[in-house]
Amino acid sequence: MEQWVVVTIIISVYLGVTLTIGLLAGRRSTHSVTGYVAADRSFGLLVMYFVTGASVFSAFAFLGGPGWAYSRGGAAFYILAYGAIGMAPFYWIGPRVAALGRKHGYVTQAQLITGRFPSKGLSALIALLSLVAFVPYVTLQMRGAGIVIEAVTDGHVPIWLGSLVAYGIVIVYVLSAGAMAVGWTNTFQGVFMVVIAWTLGLYLPYRLYGGIGEMFTQIQVARPDLLTPPGLDAAGEPWTWGAFSTFILVSAVGLMMWPHLFMKAFTAKDDDTMRRTVILFPTFQLFLIPVFLIGFSGVLFAGSPPAPDFILPFMILETELPAIVVGLFCAGALSASMSTGDALLHASASVFVEDGVAKFVDLDEKMQRRLMQLLVLFTGAVAYVFAQDPDSSLVLLLASAYGIISQFAPPVIAALYWRRATTAGVVAGLIAGAATAFFFWQNPDLKPFDMHEGILGLLVHVPVLVTVSLATPAQSEEHLAGYLS
Amino acid sequence: MSLRTTRVLAAAYFVAMTVAVTWPGLVPFSRVEPLIFGLPFAMSWIAAWIAGSVVVLFLVDRVEKRYRDGEAD
Structure with missing residues (x-):
């Protein structure tokens, strides 16, 4: 039997198992909105650990990580550095968010923010910004899945077909079972991937x-400039310390602000489960070490892949591993892509319906669930179209999205900890921050010290939030009592 | 240890870690030699801070848990 046939069979078996787990898990979920969005708040430590770990480690880490190690050397270490810093505050923030979720019935981040800062416009703005950040992220996952399948089947299954089949399966189980399916498939995929x-x-x-x-x-002998941070930029020239450092900062601030991760606080069974997940999370981060080793192993290897993102499948194929190993590897990479892609599709639909539509139109539970399912399909379709574009780097797609996502941090912190914050302050800060980030994203040459646009956005965002809040009347004690005790 | 001291120390660790893995804290450690477990020094340096954060959070949890249980009584 030819190698690509064996590989295709292994991938099919793997996809079949994932689909079965997803569909079986869905039968344990209730048909309410809380069931679909927050899995009836039922996840224990094992599932929470892998849901969080596997949703963070996506095609970005599995393919983009080695791609960066291979082409940009020490620059890739930024991906290693930010996770533990970004996650730690959730030891304290997570249980607070969960308590408010149980008290007020929240299932999304925007519900929490607009609960404390009532404004329909704010809710719609958050829904819109989330969606704008989600599309490149889903695109990246789909493209990753397509890249892997195309490479290991010798082009017999092209990118368009590979990403279509893999994401067809994701959409089936996300549509039918929601958060419960995402949780249990991620557990399976997480183990596989590690x-x-x-x-x-x-x-x-x-x-x-x-x-x-x-x-x-x-x-070190052949490429003495490669292995030390800040490493190289995309063109192979030395990267700046300003960019390296602010990539870490913006990713640390933004990490838990991703709606699909933030919403995990609403899915945990109890606070201890969430705290233990936070404690163990950095162990998942260390899984990047072997991923980088794979990329570095390609540096002195004869021949090169068509693009750095292809380095992983390229190395697997060039080192003449047995077909069964190639197939298993491919399934691991698909795990990475699909376990993030499903969480993203699920969260983007939940956020858009709960915060963008349900605030303005009266919908019963059944309608909300139906509408979310429609949106999963729609977001998937849009990302699928973008995923066919060959000129996209997986890491850069995600790094840009962080510029938007990091702007959610000040409103969340203000909602939970700052009594004097006001709705006007939060709205003004968010608009100013997002606009600044967008401006520098469009005009990268104007960035001081080559800093990431998300950090520049935050430097404008926070002072605006504070100033406008102090200039407007404080919220009533009665209202604050529901949020800060 | 009191709850407050624990939280201040934990925060101090993560601030120190942030400085240690970015400019300028990383500059003196941004080198390849000596290799640690075969890995370039800068990579091991960052990995060590990550491993340390598990220990710090675990210790924080022990103190926090004692106070939470105390509150329940």
């Missing part, structure tokens, strides 16, 4: 260089 990454990450350096230390010693 095992595959460590196996390959250790195997390739030994096979090609005789050891990890050997590999880095040889790279």
